[in-house]
Amino acid sequence: MFKQKKFIVSHAPFWHIGSGIPERNYNMIIAALPAVLMGFTVFGIPAVGVIALSVAFAVLWELAVNYVSKRPYTVADGHAIYIGLIFGMVMPATVPWWLILVGTFLAIVIGKEIFGGIGSNPFNAVALAYAILLVSWGIHLDFNAKLANYTFDFPAAYPIAALQAFGPSATEPFSLLGMFMGQQVGGIGSVCGIAIVLGGVYLILRGFIRWEISVSFVVGVFVTAFLFNVYNPAVYGAPLFHLVTGYTLIGAFFLATDDGSSPVNFIPMLIYGALGGVLTVLIRNIGSYVDGVFFAILLINVVNPVLDKIRPKALGKVA
Amino acid sequence: MTTKKQLKLAVLVAIHLLLIGIVCYAAFPVKAPDEPIRIMLENKGGKVLFDHQTHTAADGYGISCDDCHHHGEEDEDDKRACRYCHQEPPEGQAYSENCLECHDEEDIDEDFEEIGIKKAFHQQCAGCHEEFEAGPLTNDCSKCHVLLN
Numbered sequence: 001m002f003k004q005k006k007f008i009v010s011h012a013p014f015w016h017i018g019s020g021i022p023e024r025n026y027n028m029i030i031a032a033l034p035a036v037l038m039g040f041t042v043f044g045i046p047a048v049g050v051i052a053l054s055v056a057f058a059v060l061w062e063l064a065v066n067y068v069s070k071r072p073y074t075v076a077d078g079h080a081i082y083i084g085l086i087f088g089m090v091m092p093a094t095v096p097w098w099l100i101l102v103g104t105f106l107a108i109v110i111g112k113e114i115f116g117g118i119g120s121n122p123f124n125a126v127a128l129a130y131a132i133l134l135v136s137w138g139i140h141l142d143f144n145a146k147l148a149n150y151t152f153d154f155p156a157a158y159p160i161a162a163l164q165a166f167g168p169s170a171t172e173p174f175s176l177l178g179m180f181m182g183q184q185v186g187g188i189g190s191v192c193g194i195a196i197v198l199g200g201v202y203l204i205l206r207g208f209i210r211w212e213i214s215v216s217f218v219v220g221v222f223v224t225a226f227l228f229n230v231y232n233p234a235v236y237g238a239p240l241f242h243l244v245t246g247y248t249l250i251g252a253f254f255l256a257t258d259d260g261s262s263p264v265n266f267i268p269m270l271i272y273g274a275l276g277g278v279l280t281v282l283i284r285n286i287g288s289y290v291d292g293v294f295f296a297i298l299l300i301n302v303v304n305p306v307l308d309k310i311r312p313k314a315l316g317k318v319a
Numbered sequence: 320m321t322t323k324k325q326l327k328l329a330v331l332v333a334i335h336l337l338l339i340g341i342v343c344y345a346a347f348p349v350k351a352p353d354e355p356i357r358i359m360l361e362n363k364g365g366k367v368l369f370d371h372q373t374h375t376a377a378d379g380y381g382i383s384c385d386d387c388h389h390h391g392e393e394d395e396d397d398k399r400a401c402r403y404c405h406q407e408p409p410e411g412q413a414y415s416e417n418c419l420e421c422h423d424e425e426d427i428d429e430d431f432e433e434i435g436i437k438k439a440f441h442q443q444c445a446g447c448h449e450e451f452e453a454g455p456l457t458n459d460c461s462k463c464h465v466l467l468n
Binding site: 044049050055093138142145 | 333341344468
């Protein structure tokens with residue numbers, strides 16, 4: 001006789017626990033704030049301007065779409081604020097204002113609203129916007145060019161670009177621990193690995209993101225980079241270097257875990273995350289782009305519906 | 320579903336952030352210093368990030384301004400960017416406008432050949448590196464030029 005006691009549902013009335021979409025989004029924002037604040041300390045007031053404009057434009061775009069499409073106003077659920085914040089976090093501190101205007105349009109309107117709004121987006125909205133901007137106006141997303149007028153207490157070259165262009169020997173001036181603590185050039189909210197990890201762990205513990213995706217993404221990056229490094233250490237960088245530089249950590253905790261574009265089952269989540277990590281390193285090591293995180297996330301977004309076909313065995317039996 | 324009060328709050332936050340963003344962009348732009356720190360040299364062969372500060376600082380390579388900016392030797396305040404003089408002349412003209420700003424066309428020696436920016440940089444950078452046996456040399460293209468996007 002079948003004795004499994006899972007999924008026992010009682011009859012109505014039900015009591016709502018009080019949690020909802022706004023709570024989730026505002027917690028995501030809170031989790032991202034330490035990394036943003038660390039970015040402010042590294043890049044100063046221009047970074048504040050980028051984040052402020054990015055959030056403001058994202059909210060205004062969503063308001064505009066809601067108004068034009070005559071649908072309920074959804075900006076108070078915090079998702080547009082969250083998308084704006086993450087978009088600002090991956091930008092250089094000196095990015096032109098019009099690129100933020102275009103980028104937030106791509107994220108909110110093209111990446112999210114035309115698919116039906118929150119939860120219906122097949123691609124991560126920020127990854128989609130960033131990829132389009134990178135292909136169209138790559139020079140404005142080149143950290144070495146955009147931050148050329150900054151002086152830093154640490155090596156001023158974009159670490160992952162130095163590795164890709166000049167090989168592991170060029171990474172000697174960089175300190176792994178220093179970069180993890182925020183002493184590196186990069187996006188406003190993606191330079192401080194420890195702040196991103198703390199935010200991510202908070203979200204995992206609160207159940208807002210799934211650890212399976214984040215952990216498998218990080219493992220995917222590490223193992224693939226390790227294999228490349230073992231194959232030819234003179235050409236390919238060390239796995240830990242790949243982890244703490246570029247967009248690896250923000251991708252693992254804040255981009256790949258996007259609920260609308262990621263799987264819901266255990267095995268698919270592991271495959272999805274690991275595939276993202278593998279693709280990230282493949283694009284970095286043998287592609288023509290400095291960082292592969294955004295393209296990798298878009299690619300795993302594409303395979304997401306197929307991965308979700310791997311389902312747990314149905315409970316019960318046919319009589 | 321969110322309430323009207325929450326909607327108003329979100330819109331107010333967005334408007335305030337918009338104003339903060341405008342003020343930050345208008346009042347606190349990252350200005351290019353009088354003496355460049357790093358210069359991104361865009362070109363078809365792959366962009367080159369030139370660390371101007373390290374080349375000129377006393378605790379860096381300590382190169383004098385005149386070693387590269389050889390035109391304004393008589394005036395310390397008249398140091399022009401390389402590209403100001405080193406550029407290809409417009410089609411149909413023997414010399415560029417910037418040349419003729421200071422020199423009369425009749426006074427220029429007939430044998431004088433205008434050095435374009437590519438040749439000028441390669442001569443200056445590789446020449447110095449070879450002289451001091453330091454840094455990338457002429458044929459080490461990928462040690463300076465980056466073709467990645």
